[in-house]
Amino acid sequence: MSDKVGFVPVNEPLLNGNEKKYLCECIDTGWISSEGPFVKEFEEKMSASVGRKYGIAVSSGTAALEVAVQALNISDGDEVLMPTFTIISCAMAVTKRGGVPVFVDSDRNTWNMCVDQIESKITSRTKAIMVVHLYGLPVDMKKVMEIAGKHNLKVIEDAAEMHGQTYDGRPCGSFGDISIFSFYPNKHITTGEGGMVLVDDEALASRCRSLRNLCFQRDPRYVHEEISDNYRFTNLQAAVGLAQLERLDEFVEKKRRMGKLYTEMLTDIKGIILPMPKDEHAENIYWVYGILLDDYINIDNRSFVKKLGEKGVGCRTFFWCMHEQPVYLKQGMYDGEHYPDAEYLARKGFYIPSGLALTEEQMMTVCERLKETLNEVV
Numbered sequence: 463m464s465d466k467v468g469f470v471p472v473n474e475p476l477l478n479g480n481e482k483k484y485l486c487e488c489i490d491t492g493w494i495s496s497e498g499p500f501v502k503e504f505e506e507k508m509s510a511s512v513g514r515k516y517g518i519a520v521s522s523g524t525a526a527l528e529v530a531v532q533a534l535n536i537s538d539g540d541e542v543l544m545p546t547f548t549i550i551s552c553a554m555a556v557t558k559r560g561g562v563p564v565f566v567d568s569d570r571n572t573w574n575m576c577v578d579q580i581e582s583k584i585t586s587r588t589k590a591i592m593v594v595h596l597y598g599l600p601v602d603m604k605k606v607m608e609i610a611g612k613h614n615l616k617v618i619e620d621a622a623e624m625h626g627q628t629y630d631g632r633p634c635g636s637f638g639d640i641s642i643f644s645f646y647p648n649k650h651i652t653t654g655e656g657g658m659v660l661v662d663d664e665a666l667a668s669r670c671r672s673l674r675n676l677c678f679q680r681d682p683r684y685v686h687e688e689i690s691d692n693y694r695f696t697n698l699q700a701a702v703g704l705a706q707l708e709r710l711d712e713f714v715e716k717k718r719r720m721g722k723l724y725t726e727m728l729t730d731i732k733g734i735i736l737p738m739p740k741d742e743h744a745e746n747i748y749w750v751y752g753i754l755l756d757d758y759i760n761i762d763n764r765s766f767v768k769k770l771g772e773k774g775v776g777c778r779t780f781f782w783c784m785h786e787q788p789v790y791l792k793q794g795m796y797d798g799e800h801y802p803d804a805e806y807l808a809r810k811g812f813y814i815p816s817g818l819a820l821t822e823e824q825m826m827t828v829c830e831r832l833k834e835t836l837n838e839v840v
């Protein structure tokens with residue numbers, strides 16, 4: 463069955479704009495390191511595109527979260543509220559500093575954190591709320607900002623999957639005291655690896671810049687008051703990023719078109735639940751096209767994704783919940799905690815090929831093989 467000729471990859475980016483031209487400029491001028499001029503230009507254009515004053519480009523979205531947590535001085539015993547259903551980068555950024563991620567369950571419809579559960583989890587040790595916009599619809603930011611204001615909490619906004627998305631018309635990535643993006647190849651725009659921290663406060667921006675670069679001091683350079691890591695972003699990455707950013711609107715439009723087309727093709731199929739096309743605050747941007755297996759389908763997402771892979775369709779399961787991560791359970795954390803809706807998403811959710819290079823013909827193949835697979839398991 464594993465006929466590779468017809469294999470549809472889960473993600474293939476589009477790199478047919480000015481990427482090559484700008485990369486050649488790096489080579490021709492010799493500017494390949496983080497000191498090159500494209501880095502600053504990319505930071506300025508990217509931050510302007512979401513209405514932020516400062517952008518600090520870093521080596522990944524994960525690095526951006528680490529810088530954000532350290533810049534807000536989150537440390538030993540400080541609690542940070544976040545969804546349990548998210549990528550490990552969110553929890554890890556906090557635990558690396560000695561902080562404690564405290565979880566809330568997910569909304570089964572939007573797949574985002576259940577903001578109504580946030581307040582009941584606040585304690586005297588709570589320092590911040592880390593919101594993570596997941597899969598295509600934004601978190602309910604109005605409620606989050608109200609709670610953060612009322613309890614004097616910082617907001618870290620993970621907009622890694624939300625390039626070009628808005629909440630009530632305001633760009634995602636503009637809400638947090640610190641907001642972050644990722645430029646991994648499956649995001650709407652990519653730099654291969656890469657990320658960015660966005661802030662409006664000048665002092666915070668300069669601290670993030672310092673944290674990105676081992677906390678070198680200007681003078682004397684090799685004396686350090688604090689340590690961080692090397693999270694620098696190269697001119698080569700910025701070259702690709704600038705070319706990608708030129709096409710952001712086009713990419714967002716294409717993702718939305720793809721989302722609508724998948725929904726049309728899959729709409730009458732029993733046994734699966736499709737993503738919400740919109741909610742009160744935004745139209746789905748379909749970072750990837752996620753699907754849930756219905757309760758009565760007696761198979762989990764891992765086995766289902768494996769079957770689709772055997773049919774030549776590259777799929778991925780959804781994230782695995784943070785409170786069920788062996789690395790934390792081994793340390794005695796989250797023992798006995800349960801978040802039923804997040805657990806359901808983690809066990810029944812998966813996404814189908816969604817890269818920007820995907821063709822309509824490939825999408826039709828994906829849907830046919832998905833139907834076949836469902837017929838085999840019901």
Ligand SMILES: *Cc1c(COP(=O)(O)O)cnc(C)c1O
Pocket residue numbers: 522523524525549551552594595620622623644645646655656657
């Ligand atoms: C991709 C992603 C990240 C991590 O970004 P990397 O660049 O892969 O380190 C963080 N948060 C979310 C929600 C993501 O989707």
